Amino acid sequence: MTRRLTATALIGIVTVAVSAIAIFVGGVDFWAVFAGFIPGRLSGVMDLPGALPAWVTPLSSALVHGGWVHLGVNMLMLAFAGSQVERLVGGPGLVFAYIIGAIVAALAQFIVDPSSPIPMIGASGAISALFGLYALFFGQPKQLTSNRRLNRSIHVAWLLVTWVVLQWMAGYLAGGQGVMLATPAHIGGFIAGLLLQKPLILWKYRKA
Secondary structure, eight states: OOOOOOHHHHHHHHHHHHHHHHHHTTOHHHHHHHHSBOHHHHHTSOOOTTSOOTTTHHHHGGGOOSSHHHHHHHHHHIIIIIHHHHHHHHHHHHHHHHHHHHHHHHHHHHHHOTTOOOOBOSSHHHHHHHHHHHHHHHOOOOOOSSOHHHHHHHHHHHHHHHHHHHHHHHHHHHTOTTTTTOHHHHHHHHHHHHHHHHHHHHHHTTTO
C-alpha cells in the first residue's frame, strides 16, 4: 500500500519547486518583483506592468524565498508545525489555514506601510498561522502565575516572539530583499491562526 501525500508535504513540494526555479531561473530579485507582495501596488501608488496582478501576490509571494537558508528554515517549520496541526484539522483545514494566514499576513504588512515599494516574499506569514494553531493545540504553558488563562497567553506570546526572531535571523542570513521587514506579516499570520482554531475544529467535527 502507498501512503497518500499529506497536505503539508504537498505545500512543501510546491514551495520548494517554485523557490528553486526563482533561485536558478531569473534570480530572486526578479521573482520578488514579479510575484512578491508589494504594498505600494495594492494601494495604487506603484504600477509594475508585466508582474502578477497585485491581488494574487499575497499567495504567490509565499512560494518565493530569498535563498536556500530562508527556504530551508521555513520548510523545516512547515514540516514541524504543519504535520502536527494537520493531524487535528485535516488536510483541507490545513490548506485553508495556510491560505488565510498568507492573506492576513500580507494585509498586516500593508496596514503598517501601505506605500512601501519593498517586496515581501516567503512562506513565513502563512506558516505563522500554523504556529498559532500549534500554540493552542499543543502548548503546555509553565505555571508562572495562578491564572491558567494568563499562563497560556504568556506561552502563546513567547512562541510568537521566538518565531519572529527566528524569521528575522533567517532573513538576515539569506539577505533576501523583503525578507527582513516582514515582522507585521508574521504577527498577523500568527494571530490568524489563533482565531482559526475553533472554527476549524467545529468544521472538522461538524458531522460528529
